[in-house]
């Protein structure tokens with residue numbers, strides 16, 4: 001039998017998407033974008049720096065259906081945040097590709 005690669009690819013994608021019932025997170029790409037955007041200067045997964053640890057963010061948003069959308073706005077519109085008592089613009093993510101940004105947010109929310 002000849003292998004039908006396009007069907008095989010659809011199968012693999014479906015498998016990836018079915019993990020946790022949502023799109024699979026590409027952790028490597030998420031970390032790369034976080035590093036490129038300086039996010040890790042103020043955030044880590046479980047230690048409080050200037051910003052809350054991502055594990056805390058994930059906990060805060062657990063079960064909230066609009067979490068990804070809320071955080072998308074947070075990382076693309078530079079809302080004012082308090083850093084050492086001073087108001088500053090929050091860092092904007094260094095990507096214009098929404099798929100890349102959602103991948104990073106899903107990674108944060110899966111911590």
Ligand code: HEC
Nearest residue numbers: 037038039042050051052057071074075081082091092093
């Ligand atoms: C200069 C420090 C700094 C940098 C750089 C930074 N953040 Fe933040 N971030 C903060 C602070 C402070 C808060 C807390 C804001 C608040 O609760 O009012 C925050 C909050 C957040 C939250 C939680 C928002 C919420 O609604 O609870 C997320 C998600 C987040 N940052 C993601 C990122 C990402 C992604 C990047 C990189 C593009 C990034 N941050 C870069 C300081 C920073």
